[in-house]
Amino acid sequence: MKNFKVIVSYNGVNFNGYQKQDKLRSVQGEIERVLKEIHGYEVKSFGSGRTDKGVHALGQVFNFESNLKMTGEQFKRAFNSLLAKDIYVKDVKEVMMSFHARYSSVSKEYRYLVNVGEYDPLMKDYVYQYNRELDLFRMIEASKLFLGEHDFKNFCASEEEKVKDYIRSIYNIDINKENNIIAFNFKGNGFLRYMVRMIVGVLLEIGKGFKDESFIKERLDSKELKRSNYKVDACGLYLVCVNYEE
Amino acid sequence: MKNFKVIVSYNGVNFNGYQKQDKLRSVQGEIERVLKEIHGYEVKSFGSGRTDKGVHALGQVFNFESNLKMTGEQFKRAFNSLLAKDIYVKDVKEVMMSFHARYSSVSKEYRYLVNVGEYDPLMKDYVYQYNRELDLFRMIEASKLFLGEHDFKNFCASEEEKVKDYIRSIYNIDINKENNIIAFNFKGNGFLRYMVRMIVGVLLEIGKGFKDESFIKERLDSKELKRSNYKVDACGLYLVCVNYEE
Numbered sequence: 001m002k003n004f005k006v007i008v009s010y011n012g013v014n015f016n017g018y019q020k021q022d023k024l025r026s027v028q029g030e031i032e033r034v035l036k037e038i039h040g041y042e043v044k045s046f047g048s049g050r051t052d053k054g055v056h057a058l059g060q061v062f063n064f065e066s067n068l069k070m071t072g073e074q075f076k077r078a079f080n081s082l083l084a085k086d087i088y089v090k091d092v093k094e095v096m097m098s099f100h101a102r103y104s105s106v107s108k109e110y111r112y113l114v115n116v117g118e119y120d121p122l123m124k125d126y127v128y129q130y131n132r133e134l135d136l137f138r139m140i141e142a143s144k145l146f147l148g149e150h151d152f153k154n155f156c157a158s159e160e161e162k163v164k165d166y167i168r169s170i171y172n173i174d175i176n177k178e179n180n181i182i183a184f185n186f187k188g189n190g191f192l193r194y195m196v197r198m199i200v201g202v203l204l205e206i207g208k209g210f211k212d213e214s215f216i217k218e219r220l221d222s223k224e225l226k227r228s229n230y231k232v233d234a235c236g237l238y239l240v241c242v243n244y245e246e
Numbered sequence: 247m248k249n250f251k252v253i254v255s256y257n258g259v260n261f262n263g264y265q266k267q268d269k270l271r272s273v274q275g276e277i278e279r280v281l282k283e284i285h286g287y288e289v290k291s292f293g294s295g296r297t298d299k300g301v302h303a304l305g306q307v308f309n310f311e312s313n314l315k316m317t318g319e320q321f322k323r324a325f326n327s328l329l330a331k332d333i334y335v336k337d338v339k340e341v342m343m344s345f346h347a348r349y350s351s352v353s354k355e356y357r358y359l360v361n362v363g364e365y366d367p368l369m370k371d372y373v374y375q376y377n378r379e380l381d382l383f384r385m386i387e388a389s390k391l392f393l394g395e396h397d398f399k400n401f402c403a404s405e406e407e408k409v410k411d412y413i414r415s416i417y418n419i420d421i422n423k424e425n426n427i428i429a430f431n432f433k434g435n436g437f438l439r440y441m442v443r444m445i446v447g448v449l450l451e452i453g454k455g456f457k458d459e460s461f462i463k464e465r466l467d468s469k470e471l472k473r474s475n476y477k478v479d480a481c482g483l484y485l486v487c488v489n490y491e492e
Binding site for chain 1: 255256257302304326331332333334336364365366367368370372
């Protein structure tokens with residue numbers, strides 16, 4: 001038996017999210033359909049984590065075990081000839097049997113894109129359109145409050161009830177603007193469902209002057225549940241990469 | 247009565263082309279649905295020309311006549327609040343009654359995008375993927391054969407039978423490469439159906455060394471019908487703008 005690590009990019013528009021579902025089209029479902037086609041029998045895949053409906057990935061990671069006599073390069077070619085056009089396998093390589101895309105990961109990077117210029121119908125599924133004047137400096141300052149280890153229970157989906165804890169660490173947040181597109185780049189040890197979209201939502205409120213930093217402090221420090229209700233659309237969100245120790 | 251010139255951009259993915267059709271979704275159909283909603287009765291629109299299914303536009307132009315007491319700016323806002331998210335009106339301005347989006351145009355510009363780098367599922371509907379080594383210099387040299395006035399009957403769709411003549415002038419072709427994307431920019435007094443896609447198709451054949459310039463010369467000079475059968479996909483094609491005398 002060999003274990004393979006796969007880096008995959010996908011266009012989230014026509015998927016109902018990453019996780020396999022009974023009737024709806026999912027990234028994992030599409031991957032496992034192809035794994036079955038290659039092997040002739042069902043083969044499980046283990047993703048680094050889910051992404052929601054409409055969210056894109058530049059470098060999602062999953063692993064699978066196989067006893068076929070195929071190299072990573074051969075698997076890559078087989079995947080890309082059988083996968084639908086909205087998924088693309090960038091890399092397949094053999095790794096130690098102990099490697100698990102989810103449990104071995106040390107950090108993840110996400111990007112969120114906001115268009116503050118004129119609306120562009122060609123980008124409708126790829127950036128979030130925002131038509132208000134934003135104070136970039138104010139957002140950058142406020143974003144620093146999220147750095148480090150925090151309890152993010154007020155910045156995640158209510159469905160996250162099953163989660164053991166809401167403690168996550170954000171290592172870095174970089175916000176920059178180029179040609180009317182503001183890019184919010186996040187790096188952290190893990191992200192709860194909706195966490196990036198809720199943080200960006202609050203930063204936009206602060207950027208336009210409707211909220212100030214105390215809103216973030218209160219939500220991060222509060223022992224009680226007081227969920228933020230500013231959540232931006234899935235379309236602007238990209239899972240950039242998942243990092244592992246070499 | 248007032249006459250308005252409208253500049254509109256659209257994402258071609260979910261349209262069956264520009265021209266209004268009975269049952270299929272079209273750009274013109276969507277525009278006239280909104281014109282009717284604004285006026286309370288049917289109002290015709292006159293486009294600069296059609297674009298095919300899957301083709302995008304950054305600056306398509308149409309005009310319509312109205313007796314409503316609305317300014318161009320008010321029409322722009324009304325359009326954009328009523329149009330689907332894959333069309334966006336960039337500008338509406340009052341023009342002389344004699345203006346006609348099609349007959350008044352003096353030139354059009356088209357762009358065709360080819361990705362010669364790694365496949366990107368996020369761009370699947372926006373660039374044409376081409377995985378062969380291309381000789382850019384050879385394509386630039388060959389493209390010069392198309393400049394000036396020619397009979398393009400061998401570089402258009404067979405459905406163009408109704409067209410009075412196939413004589414068109416190409417004023418400029420600019421080919422450049424940036425980050426693995428080759429952009430073919432065309433400017434001419436008019437383009438037949440499939441003309442840009444067939445010219446790009448032949449230039450790619452020449453770029454990879456499968457054809458040489460004689461193929462173009464023969465097709466351009468020949469009195470008989472000898473249609474080129476290299477036509478690239480609609481997804482990489484953009485109507486950039488339509489030009490008028492000021």
